[in-house]
Amino acid sequence: MSATTTESTNLEQQLVAFRLATELYGVGIGQIQEIIRLQEITPLPRSEADMAGVINLRGKIVPVLDLRKRLNLPEADPTRATRIIVVAHGDGCVGLIVDDVTGVLRLPKDTVEPADRMAGGLEAEALLGVGKSGENLVLLLDLEHVLRGKSATLEEAA
């Protein structure tokens, strides 16, 4: 899936925006397969702490990542707004737990700046950049990095 080409024009890109802790994040809309409500997650034993477990998505077993933990954000209890964003990964897909999905937004490309100016608990390399949508800052999440990093640690552990 060539996310960056399908949904983006030269001038702006379409993102699904979601909230994690205090920040607003965005992921290219083409990378997202679906967004579902939080459902029962079967924990996976002996796996990484940020691996929440697996869910049954219409007969498919889909692993779910706790994105807060993955990004070293403080843990929080789920609420009614908590969602799982399902993204394609390799041959299958992976779910990401987020606090809330706020909707789709268009981000003019010229507002995007490199992420290294960001600080805080967040790993800067997990971001593609920071954009501005109205008054809000949107952190563009580098899904490849988030998921690849995950797989790599697992491989090392195995």
Add this chain to the structure above:
Amino acid sequence: MNDDMSEFLGVFLDEALEQIALLEQAFLRLEQEPTAELLQEIFRAAHTLKGSSRAMGFVSMGELTHAMEDVFDRLRHDELTVSPELMEALFGGLDALKAMHDEVAAQGMTALDTAAQTARLRAVLKGAPSPAGEAVPPAPASDPVSAPTSMVTLTATQLAAAQDALGAGCSLYQLKIVFAADCVMKSVRAVMALQMLAPISSVLALYPDEEAIENEEFESEIEVIVATEKDMETVRAAVLRTNEVRAVHISEHAENGRLPRRQNTQALPETITQPPATQPIVSEKKTTPREEGLEKTKTTPVVSEISPSNVAVSAQSGGHSGQEGPTAASASRTSPPPVQSHTVRVDVARLDCLLNLVGELVIDRTRMAQLCSQLEAEAGGLSLLETLSETAGHIGRITDELQNEIMKARMLPVDNVFSRFPRMIRDLAQKLGKEIQFVVEGKETELDRSVIEVIGDPLIHMLRNSVDHGIELPEAREQAGKPRQGTVSLRARHQDNHIVIEIEDDGKGLDPEKLRANAVNKGILTQEAAARLTDREAIHLIFASGFSTAQVVSDVSGRGVGMDIVRSNLEKLGALIEIESKVGVGTTFTVKLPLTLAIVRGLLVVVRGCVYALPLNSVVETLLVEADAVHSVGQSELVHQRDQTLSLVRLSDFFALEANTTPAERTLEKARHQERRDRTKPPASPRTAANRARKTDVLEVDISANPDAGNSLAREPHAAGVETIANKRLTLVIVGLGNRQIALAVDSLLGEQEVVIKPLGGFVGEIRGIAGATILGDGRVALIVDVPDLVTAVLEEKGKAHAAGR
């Protein structure tokens, strides 16, 4: 290779593989006992392979098979005798063919140079006494079929075959296939056209003969006489499917003469290069030819003394190679009377997909049954509900049947794997200077594809082991009063819901004393521990990692894979492996395999609110014990059961469930599903991969096989640390394979159920002790426990703990 050839590549490869396998088996028999029929069979296979590889443009492959074919031609005319050099040359050629096949399969082409093998075969031919080594087979000039008339004719034998076919309700058609004037590879097109005909008809005769066609020794058309049950239009349509066929003239063939009775020509406009489905089929009186064919049937005397087996191809193939080819050979398979094939080749991926879909159905069936019983409990008595239940029950039964049928469709005879062993054993025996008779029994036993695919390697290693370590050298055998020739048997049979494969040799057997000594030398066991092993346990030492009894690691059994890998690979399949051995008499390995790997019966257990499935084939028994039946020894726990002392593993501890359950997750669970988790233990600190190794406290357990177990039990019978289990009865599931059993403590049992194994996927990676996941009737996900892996993990951790203790 050109694009439209690629669609034939798959068929070509499949067929080539078949022919190569056939050749290999025939070669092995040839070495034992060359018979005329065998030579005929080999010759035909080689010829078919030659024809199809040339047609596909694999010239070097064609050259090589051509040389082989020539050898067989000489052999069957007694102009050459089977010699070791000859066999080596042939086997060498066969290996090259295999290599080429694999290359073509992988890359669509092959660059392998077969000159050496070809030259070797030619050299063997040159050494032959009679008609000096011209590799070219006798010119087919004397063949009546290739008579230089413009019309193809039937020879006497072909005529007999034709009459036979007519007797069986077939019609004879004469085809003139005209190729486009600018056709680049006429020979290829011609062979492709003939291949199109092969599945629906028997080619009785063709002009020019096949050799000439392959060598492109024809102008722009070829003529064919076929016998078929199909009507003219079907035959024509089949031929027209070949590219660059400009026109097909088809007419009925009067079996007693050369005059076509009815001309029915369809010309193609030359501009059209993709003719098939879109071509309007012009045909007046469609049924007429067929009817006439039938009429003819009535009047044709049936030549009954000609049996179907010697008609057409084989009957007239006497001394000329020219008449047989891919078409002829495949015709002989379907041959007169042409019976419509009752099998189809189905892509494996499609079967897998079907099985997956059925897997979904199986899950839904269970779920539906559950919903029905829930509904009945809540709103029983409604007649609508009754109907629903009935329907659900029916769907359930249909699903079961469907599942059974699909499982059957995926079954393959185990011969698919076994067939490659005779050659391997032969080569191996030769290399090692041993004399070995290899006996295969039950190769028709059927097994699911998923299992067939994976048992090959473990079996190879076990067979290698038997040949290398089991069977002695001929001299040694004689000294021991045994026949020079050793016997290795490979047997397969069904037993209950399993397949049992046995590998038996009458070699020197496993010597428990040597094994013990070896284990001590290698530092696997201490002197005392080794001494305490029973002979049976000692024999099983060959499965210990880092263990090899061969003084010198030969390149035969060596190959870097020990029996420990063999066992763990087999156990991954849910297989049980046992050894029986007697010094000086021989060794038998028994492997018990499940029939399929896709669906298993599982025992569902609950641990900390999560459901786990334990494959039933590894469950020995379940039992409820009082808490005081558990003895703690240091950090490990043991349970005494029926004269056995088993180490106890709490599944919750092994899977570190508490530790893995973070506050967020617990709240999540709480928010949606009430408090289901058992919270008798305080949550431990979050565990990471780094400190996994530290988790030896629960893993450091003894098992019965360990001689130290009884000892330490005596030392510390009732240690402290049992408070977590005090005043509680424990639900235990005894699991294990063979003599390695452990007791798993679970919270409760849910029952048995058929579960469809789904992989966790690459993102999750491998988790120790987990084989995959399945979806339960209520939609929840249950993890499937990989019992062999879990047992191994427990033993490994125990081993480490022991090592650390010393």
